[in-house]
Amino acid sequence: MRTQADVVVVGAGFAGLTAARELSGRGYDVVVLEGRDRVGGRSLTRTVAGVPVDMGATFVGPTQDAVLALAQELGCATTPTFCDGKNLIRWRGEVREYAGTIPRLSMSSLLNLAWVRLRFALLVRRMPVRRPWTALDAYELDGLSLRQWLDSMRAAPTTIDLMAIMARVTWGAEPDQVSMLHAVRYVKAAGGLNRMLDVAKGAQQDRFPAGTQQIPERIAAELGDRVVLGAAVHRIEYDETGATVHYLAGSVRARAVVVAIPPQHRAAIAVTPELPEEHAPLPSLWPQGRLSKAYAVYETPFWRAEGRSGEALSDTGPVFITFDVSPAPSGPGVLLGFVDARDFDERAPEQRREQALAGLAALFGERALNALDYLDFRWGAEPFAPGGPTAAVPPGSWTTVGKALAEPVGPLFWAGTETADEWTGFLDGAVRSGQRAAGEVAKYLHTPG
Ligand SMILES: Cc1cc2nc3c(=O)[nH]c(=O)nc-3n(C[C@H](O)[C@H](O)[C@H](O)COP(=O)(O)OP(=O)(O)OC[C@H]3O[C@@H](n4cnc5c(N)ncnc54)[C@H](O)[C@@H]3O)c2cc1C
Structure with a gap:
């Protein structure tokens, strides 16, 4: 059982395994601790x-270049x-065929939908994706749920129901559960509504x-016994020289730690000394959808x-x-x-x-x-680390604790798709977050050994 490493990575999803692979490739000795009895996380x-x-x-x-490049390197096609062919929509008790992304609805419904999408796209264009809390209207947008914003735009019932479908599949939540600032920032990180929702070019x-799980499985095979399964981390003690990461069957001392789990699940890890003020409420303000x-x-x-x-x-x-x-x-x-x-x-x-x-x-x-x-x-x-596809971030979260989401604390670094600035919520965002965290750790540690 390994008790020492340069870096401990908590979580063997796409983010954690990418971080571990990158750091291992740069010569660092890495241990990955995964709470489940399998790798992959939300890829199964x-x-x-x-x-x-x-x-x-x-x-x-397209544009999910990080995950596509990783898959290619690992030989996953x-x-x-x-x-091909007609799509179907079951709406108000009737089933109709349609072509493309926009379903066949009444002219007034389509006009209302187009108007609301246009207003949404204007907000997306202006959103500073890396620092959404600095947007001119950040507090106004974060004070509203997506549903409240739709109401303020006089969205018709059909528009609201279609946006609810989008919210359900994107965040596993209803429009009244998600901050408008989060919704706009999320769509921006995905390259716009069309890019996010389409099949062709989307x-x-x-x-x-x-399957997608072959990718984490292949990384885990490369890392061999450096990946420990059934190792749910419950405590991290850190100081200026590194951190000790505790799980049920043991602990590992490392010079740095990458916590690559959804923000909500950070609550299951007791950290001493206490994290800075904004970090404490973060898990409860970043709940996973269903x-x-x-x-x-x-x-x-x-x-x-x-x-x-x-x-x-x-x-x-x-x-x-x-x-x-x-x-x-x-x-x-x-x-x-x-x-x-x-x-x-x-x-x-x-x-x-x-x-x-x-x-x-x-x-x-x-x-x-x-x-x-x-x-x-x-x-x-799920009994362990439940929820998905990703966080359904409620109003008020970004403007209170958003800055702390990916901000390192001493030897502790944060990864996971929720911390990504591009394709957050997706596999691609997970890979990018792992690469970003690996870069931060390498800079922090400077030299292997
Ligand atoms: C139904 C569904 C459909 C989706 N569809 C798509 C899609 O089509 N395309 C796409 O790009 N994305 C999709 N996603 C999202 C995608 O799965 C995620 O963005 C991605 O897998 C997240 O990777 P991650 O490494 O950030 O987190 P995770 O995959 O959640 O990995 C975190 C890992 O940490 C472990 N862990 C948690 N707490 C601890 C702890 N205390 N100690 C040790 N280990 C811990 C977990 O068990 C998990 O293995 C979907 C997700 C779901 C659920």
Whole structure:
């Protein structure tokens, strides 16, 4: 069991493993402590009817250069997300087909949506993404929830419901739970609403046929026994010469520590001496959202034969967005459904399956009821480090503790997608945050050894 290292990294998600890989590559002796019995964090690949499927992160797209370069270095190939044919929208009790990103709605709804998106885009353009609390209107925007801002823009019910779908899939939260400053800053970090929401040229453009978890698994294989699983860190003692990091079965003394876990989960680690004032309330002001996912498998992607892409939106839960992630046109056909965690997560497995398949059948017809296999995953119900896809930052957080989010404290450094300035909330942001933290640590330590 290792008791000494140059650097301890807490958390073996994309951020922690990237930081460890970079530091190890620069000659530092690194130990990674991971609380779960697996690496990957919010990237978790399972199989359904023998097909690898991602229960957490799935998609990547253009400008996500950090994660794409890492995947390429590790030999992990992507494939385009299937999007040929008509999309579906289930809205106000009716199912309609549409093409592209904007669903077929009434002219007045479309005009209202375009107006609200324009106003949102204007705010995005002005947002200083690295220091959002310095925006001219920072306090005003951080004093509002996304929902309050929508109301102030006289958003129509359809616009509000579409933005709620965006909030649900992006943060695992409702528009009244998320700060408007956070929403604007988050979208800016993703390159705008189109870039964030689109398939072609957007964040859903490609996926990994073998799953995203192969990336952290390959990094962990490179690092070997320097990655310790089942090692939930509960205490860190630091001083001017370094830090001692404690987990149940032991402790490691290091010259620096990278804490690469979601801000909310920093609360589970007692730090002595106490962190500076703004750091203490940060975990409670940066809560994780709650999103679930369901996969249904069929003999073939039967919707394709009907000219449909498998992509759908629904104003009725629990499944509210779908994608076709079938491995081949000949089959099996695999539908991915993003699931609203509220209600769903509390249900028994059989009821969840029934509800999810009924939602798919409402979109794709009765055939969707006859799934050969089914699998769901509830991130909000995880016993360790629960929540996802990312933080649903409420009003007031950025302007009170935002500065402390990634600010080093002595030998302690912070990583994790929530601390990223580009593609925060995504795999790419996680990788960038790990690279940034590794750079900070190297500068701090100066020389290995
Ligand atoms: C349903 C869902 C869908 C998503 N879809 C996409 C997508 O399509 N594309 C995309 O780019 N991103 C997506 N994401 C987001 C993406 O998964 C995350 O941005 C990314 O995985 C975060 O990586 P991370 O390393 O910052 O954090 P994490 O992956 O959360 O890693 C943190 C690690 O720290 C560990 N840990 C926590 N506390 C402790 C402790 N005290 N001691 C030791 N270890 C600890 C955790 O177990 C975890 O392994 C999705 C996420 C979810 C949940």
